[in-house]
Amino acid sequence: MRWHPLEIVFWLCTLLPFVVTPNYLSLASQIAITALFALSLDLILGYAGIVSLGHAAFFGVGAYTAGLLAKHYWSEPLTGLVLAALAAGLVGYATSHIIVRFRHLALIMLTMGFGLLLHEAANSASGLTGGADGLQGFKVPAVLGFRFDMFGRAAYAYSLLILFACFLVARRIVNSPFGLALRGIRENALRMPAIGAPSRAHLRKAYTIAAVMAGIAGAVLTHTTSTVSLETLSFGRSADVLVILILGGAGRLYGGIIGAIIYMVARDQFSGLNPQYWYFWIGLLLVTVVMFLPNGILGGFARFFPRKT
Amino acid sequence: MLSSLAGVLFDGFAYGMLLFLLSVGLSVTLGMMNFVNLAHCSFAMVGGYATVSLMGKLGWPFLATLPMAFLAAGLVSILLERTLYRKLYRATDLDQCLLTIGIVFISIAAYAWFYTTEQQSIQVPEYLQGSVQAMGMTFAAYRIFLIMTGLVVLGLLVFLVERTRFGAQVRAAVDNQRMARGLGIDVDRAFMFTFALGGGLAGLGGALSIQMVGLDPTFALSYLVYVLIVVAVGGLGSIGGSFAAASVLGISDMAGKYYFPWLGAFLIYLVMVALLMWRPAGLFGKR
Amino acid sequence: MVAQDIALELPRGARHALIGPNGAGKTTLMNLMTGMLAPDSGRIFLDGAEITRDKPHDRVKKGLARTFQINTLFPQLSALESVALAVLEREGNAHNWWRGLPRFGGAIHEAQGILDSLKIPSRKETRELPYGQQRLLEIALALATRPKVLLLDEPAAGVPKDESAALFDAIDGLSRDLTILFIEHDMDVVFRFASRIIVMVGGRILVQGPPAEIARDERVREVYLGKARLAA
Numbered sequence: 001m002r003w004h005p006l007e008i009v010f011w012l013c014t015l016l017p018f019v020v021t022p023n024y025l026s027l028a029s030q031i032a033i034t035a036l037f038a039l040s041l042d043l044i045l046g047y048a049g050i051v052s053l054g055h056a057a058f059f060g061v062g063a064y065t066a067g068l069l070a071k072h073y074w075s076e077p078l079t080g081l082v083l084a085a086l087a088a089g090l091v092g093y094a095t096s097h098i099i100v101r102f103r104h105l106a107l108i109m110l111t112m113g114f115g116l117l118l119h120e121a122a123n124s125a126s127g128l129t130g131g132a133d134g135l136q137g138f139k140v141p142a143v144l145g146f147r148f149d150m151f152g153r154a155a156y157a158y159s160l161l162i163l164f165a166c167f168l169v170a171r172r173i174v175n176s177p178f179g180l181a182l183r184g185i186r187e188n189a190l191r192m193p194a195i196g197a198p199s200r201a202h203l204r205k206a207y208t209i210a211a212v213m214a215g216i217a218g219a220v221l222t223h224t225t226s227t228v229s230l231e232t233l234s235f236g237r238s239a240d241v242l243v244i245l246i247l248g249g250a251g252r253l254y255g256g257i258i259g260a261i262i263y264m265v266a267r268d269q270f271s272g273l274n275p276q277y278w279y280f281w282i283g284l285l286l287v288t289v290v291m292f293l294p295n296g297i298l299g300g301f302a303r304f305f306p307r308k309t
Numbered sequence: 310m311l312s313s314l315a316g317v318l319f320d321g322f323a324y325g326m327l328l329f330l331l332s333v334g335l336s337v338t339l340g341m342m343n344f345v346n347l348a349h350c351s352f353a354m355v356g357g358y359a360t361v362s363l364m365g366k367l368g369w370p371f372l373a374t375l376p377m378a379f380l381a382a383g384l385v386s387i388l389l390e391r392t393l394y395r396k397l398y399r400a401t402d403l404d405q406c407l408l409t410i411g412i413v414f415i416s417i418a419a420y421a422w423f424y425t426t427e428q429q430s431i432q433v434p435e436y437l438q439g440s441v442q443a444m445g446m447t448f449a450a451y452r453i454f455l456i457m458t459g460l461v462v463l464g465l466l467v468f469l470v471e472r473t474r475f476g477a478q479v480r481a482a483v484d485n486q487r488m489a490r491g492l493g494i495d496v497d498r499a500f501m502f503t504f505a506l507g508g509g510l511a512g513l514g515g516a517l518s519i520q521m522v523g524l525d526p527t528f529a530l531s532y533l534v535y536v537l538i539v540v541a542v543g544g545l546g547s548i549g550g551s552f553a554a555a556s557v558l559g560i561s562d563m564a565g566k567y568y569f570p571w572l573g574a575f576l577i578y579l580v581m582v583a584l585l586m587w588r589p590a591g592l593f594g595k596r
Numbered sequence: 597m598v599a600q601d602i603a604l605e606l607p608r609g610a611r612h613a614l615i616g617p618n619g620a621g622k623t624t625l626m627n628l629m630t631g632m633l634a635p636d637s638g639r640i641f642l643d644g645a646e647i648t649r650d651k652p653h654d655r656v657k658k659g660l661a662r663t664f665q666i667n668t669l670f671p672q673l674s675a676l677e678s679v680a681l682a683v684l685e686r687e688g689n690a691h692n693w694w695r696g697l698p699r700f701g702g703a704i705h706e707a708q709g710i711l712d713s714l715k716i717p718s719r720k721e722t723r724e725l726p727y728g729q730q731r732l733l734e735i736a737l738a739l740a741t742r743p744k745v746l747l748l749d750e751p752a753a754g755v756p757k758d759e760s761a762a763l764f765d766a767i768d769g770l771s772r773d774l775t776i777l778f779i780e781h782d783m784d785v786v787f788r789f790a791s792r793i794i795v796m797v798g799g800r801i802l803v804q805g806p807p808a809e810i811a812r813d814e815r816v817r818e819v820y821l822g823k824a825r826l827a828a
Contacts, residue, residue, distance in 0.1 A: 001696050051402065051403055051406075098586065102585075102586075102589050103589075104402070105339075105345075105402075105540075105541050105545070106541065106585050106589035106590070108402075109537060109538070109541040109581065109585055110582060110585055110586070112534070112537075113578050113581050113582040113585070114582065116534070116574070116578040117575060117578045117579060117582065120572070120573050120574050120575040120578060121575065123573060124571055124572065124573055124575065172693065172694055172696070173693045175696045175697055176692055176693045176694060176695060176696060176697060177681075177684045177689050177690045177691075177692050177693075177695075177697060177700060177703075178690060178691055178692055178693035179693065179697075180673075180677060180680070180681050180684070180690070180697060181681060181684070181685070181690040181691075183670070183672075183673060183677075184670055184673065184678075184681050187669075187670035187671055187672055187673055188668055188669060188670050188671070190668055191664075191668045191669065191670065191737070192653075193651070193652040193653040193656070194630070194652065194653075194656065194661070194662060194664070194668070194737075194738075195656065195661075195681065195682040195685055195686075195737055195738075195740065195741055196653050196656035196657050196682070196685045196686055196741050197653055197681075197685045197690060198653050199653070201691075202690070202691070205691070205693075209693075235534070239410070243407070243410075246403070246407055276417070276418040276421040276422055276426075276526075277418065279414045279415070279417045279418040279421075280414065280415055280418030280419075282411070282414050283410075283411040283412065283413070283414025283415035283416075283417075283418065284411070284415060285411070286407050286408065286410060286411030286414065287393075287408055287411040287412065287415070289407070290397070290400075290404050290407050290408040290411065291393075291396070291408070
């Protein structure tokens with residue numbers, strides 16, 4: 001799969017923060033993590049057409065797994081990452097069996113319901129998860145010898161590398177026969193069985209892969225901040241990532257990343273103001289995007305980023 | 310033991326009536342036009358804040374503000390429907406969700422601006438405060454009022470839908486929109502009135518909620534989840550379904566808080582997931 | 597009861613037409629055969645093997661394909677992508693998420709071949725194709741599964757006269773080994789292609805037989821009161 005020159009430029013630009021905005025590296029890490037989370041949602045929303053209002057469940061499972069490992073003296077991040085991905089993947093695989101049997105409103109509500117259930121469970125099981133206070137009192141000191149310090153260089157490098165690695169995987173999936181099958185399901189779920197496609201099996205696979213990726217994003221958050229908050233499992237986070245993906249444009253691989261950059265930078269800039277203002281502008285943005293830019297920002301630039309065929 | 314069960318049922322049913330008022334409009338408009346209006350609870354807030362203003366600034370009595378809450382919310386619904394919503398009837402579910410969430414956000418900001426982010430409270434009249442003793446148990450007067458209101462609204466709605474021509478048009482449009490149009494029914498006008506009615510009822514629900522659950526700008530989001538649960542579980546387009554689902558959910562929530570407080574809201578979500586898996590189209594839904 | 601007491605046999609290479617008034621249960625019968633609906637009683641066999649309990653996609657794998665009365669296509673996929681997808685599913689390669697699509701040249705080549713034989717342009721998005729070509733794409737998708745039995749649900753439905761020639765050529769050109777059952781309202785099409793006609797009324801089979809016999813049948817005429825063609 002050939003790389004478009006703009007893609008290469010984009011990824012080179014992701015190295016800029018090290019040099020140009022070294023004081024903002026922790027924000028850059030947050031953006032990379034959110035971008036990965038949004039990318040994982042794109043796989044099921046943008047490509048397979050499953051509207052999920054509970055994707056934070058997998059993000060949270062990854063975050064908590066990584067946190068619990070670190071809290072119990074296993075603070076090597078990379079193995080923690082693998083285990084967190086596994087945990088999130090297992091939860092994703094299990095719920096996928098139920099999710100793929102439903103459509104429309106029932107499907108949306110079920111995804112939301114599972115997310116809410118997990119959030120409540122974590123809230124109640126405070127012995128294990130710290131409840132509303134989250135997991136604290138542990139430290140992930142370094143990755144491969146690079147210390148996580150307050151300058152955030154190691155954190156950003158780590159988040160960026162993981163984002164890029166997962167992006168490469170997502171790119172392969174999207175351009176493969178499986179990716180085509182997912183788009184077929186999105187375009188016409190009824191036609192798929194009529195051409196011999198085992199739609200549910202495809203969807204379970206996509207859902208599991210997306211869960212794994214979301215779990216990885218959560219784990220990276222834990223590693224770079226040495227804390228896990230209950231908010232990682234919240235409905236608010238599920239809704240946020242949905243907004244971010246739609247903002248950037250779903251089904252275009254880069255939509256989640258673009259959306260994350262814009263949303264997080266804007267939120268950082270506006271964080272000084274009253275929260276009311278934030279709600280107002282996001283609301284206005286959503287209304288504008290839906291009315292005038294139905295395919296998100298990337299859709300508006302569709303000439304430069306043609307859908308990969 | 311029994312009296313606490315009766316108490317839980319009573320309180321839960323009252324809460325359920327509140328949820329019913331807040332949800333029935335959304336259920337019918339979703340069933341009729343398949344338009345996902347997540348801003349429905351913002352209409353509830355219109356009613357709530359209308360009551361607050363009328364009582365606080367103009368000194369109106371509580372009961373008198375209720376029809377105004379209904380009207381105000383109904384008018385705002387029509388306004389939104391005519392200007393923005395009707396452009397998106399053919400859009401995807403997702404787009405409708407996003408647009409209406411955007412409106413929720415804007416409304417949250419607007420209410421915070423005009424009314425501050427504090428919890429609003431009102432003084433309900435004397436005869437609605439306190440409690441009533443019956444059969445050896447104590448029942449809060451306000452909750453009796455809620456239950457009566459809910460039942461009256463249910464009765465009026467059922468009468469409207471089953472006995473009037475307008476109701477027949479609505480039923481036809483919910484059942485099969487294309488055919489209804491083909492029969493010469495002005496579906497768009499029927500929808501506009503239904504939408505206004507649903508919004509108005511939400512406004513009434515919002516006004517009635519202040520005493521029971523409070524009112525602040527985030528109401529639209531906090532209660533959206535419960536409203537969606539009622540609509541999904543009850544079945545789109547079904548008044549009876551909304552009533553049943555709201556009652557079940559209200560009682561489950563109260564029972565959960567009373568008997569299993571360590572579960573928190575877990576019980577409600579579990580009930581929803583289980584009910585949806587059993588009946589994906591809702592208890593009384595089509596298909 | 598939409599369909600009952602159906603006893604139907606399709607010999608290899610058949611060109612059978614299923615006709616009847618609206619609501620007679622023809623599409624329901626097809627939905628039962630393909631597994632979209634489950635029968636309350638009765639059994640279905642394909643090539644001697646029972647498929648009554650099989651899921652729809654398993655029946656396709658065993659050689660039973662169908663087209664839809666209303667175009668059920670992939671709007672934003674190109675014709676080539678759509679047919680290639682069907683080929684990949686048939687080959688069992690659609691689960692592969694590691695190798696890029698261009699590496700599956702065989703499937704793409706085969707898809708191109710099917711599209712060429714039906715004269716459908718391959719690169720345009722499905723939603724940009726004219727209606728007649730979309731109807732042909734319906735058939736192309738079904739053919740890509742290499743079926744033994746093909747069920748066509750009103751293949752000519754809504755196709756304007758100037759585009760119907762291509763459609764008829766396509767149906768003509770279908771392999772003689774392929775067993776075909778098609779639902780049609782257009783009697784021109786029926787009498788042109790069918791070697792046997794099955795008439796369904798009110799959920800049951802009224803009568804079946806060679807076209808000439810059916811044309812003379814009194815009961816059929818009653819059902820189609822006013823259809824001048826049947827009297828001919």
